[in-house]
Each structure stands twice: as C-alpha cells, then as structure tokens.
Amino acid sequence: MSTISSRVAVAVHVLAYLAWRRDEPVTSERIASSVNTNPVVVRRIVGALRNAGLVSVQPGVGGGAQLAREPDHISMLDVYRAVEEKEELFAVHADPCRNCDIGSNIRAVLQGVFCTAHQAMQGVLAQVTIADIGHQVKKAAGGCAGAEVHLAGDCGRMEALDGAAAPGGRA
Numbered sequence: 001m002s003t004i005s006s007r008v009a010v011a012v013h014v015l016a017y018l019a020w021r022r023d024e025p026v027t028s029e030r031i032a033s034s035v036n037t038n039p040v041v042v043r044r045i046v047g048a049l050r051n052a053g054l055v056s057v058q059p060g061v062g063g064g065a066q067l068a069r070e071p072d073h074i075s076m077l078d079v080y081r082a083v084e085e086k087e088e089l090f091a092v093h094a095d096p097c098r099n100c101d102i103g104s105n106i107r108a109v110l111q112g113v114f115c116t117a118h119q120a121m122q123g124v125l126a127q128v129t130i131a132d133i134g135h136q137v138k139k140a141a142g143g144c145a146g147a148e149v150h151l152a153g154d155c156g157r158m159e160a161l162d163g164a165a166a167p168g169g170r171a
Contacts, residue, residue, distance in 0.1 A: 025064030052082035071131035090114035
C-alpha cells in the first residue's frame, strides 16, 4: 500500500508550532529546530502552506512565518491538500492481463474501493483541526486541563508559566 509522505506530518508540526508562537513571526531555523530537520525543508513546506493561504510570511530581519487563519479554521485536510503533490492515495498496477477475467476487471473494482477509502480518509482529516492537534500535544506533554503553557527555547521545550519543565520535554 502507498503511504502519505512525511510532508503532511511536518506541515502539521509547523502549523502547531506557529499556533503556539502566535505572538511573533517564527523563522524557519527555529521551526526546523523543533522538527529536527534542515531549515530548507521547513521553507519548502512553509511555501506550500503559504500558497494554500494557511500561513503568511514576512521576509527579512525580524520576519518569519505566522498563521494566516485561526488554528481552529485549519483542518488536516487543508494541510494534506496543501503539501501532497499527488491526489492519488492508492496506486493500481499498470497493465494487468486483459485476457484474464481477473486481470481485465481488477483495476475498475480496486479503483472503486480505493476511491471510497480515500474519501473516508479525507472525511476524517476534515474533522481534525490544528487547534485539536495543539490540545492533544499539550495533553501528551503533561499539560493539565486549564494549565497555561508556552514554548520556550529553540527546540520548542514546553514549560509551565512558573518555569518548571513540563513532563515530556519536547514539542
């Protein structure tokens, strides 16, 4: 089975980081530190997200990326569509034997099944927002209900407002 590239996961990571750093533009170097990748990779992802209207970019000194929409108005389906180059999730083999009952009909049958699966996946992604992801990350990092947390440092380490490190360490 084909898999969705890691671009979707990296793009969600970028957007979740930007959602936490809403107060200022964030550089690709800072985001790359959290993602643990090269800033060039982040810039490519941010470019695709900008083209989709999900982020805005301020060039130059003091510039960086910021969310163009509220986190609860960015679905994972928006992200998937912004960064995935191909719309086809499943591939069907190219040239089955046409002289065989199975080979001559399998493509049409599989395309129907795969189309239904792809639509189901898109339906699920449409229901999850970047805000939802942020809440789940906060919970996984040990944030208590109602506890205010913020990202600190280049790696995106979560700290409680009183300065004590939250369990889980990295965002």
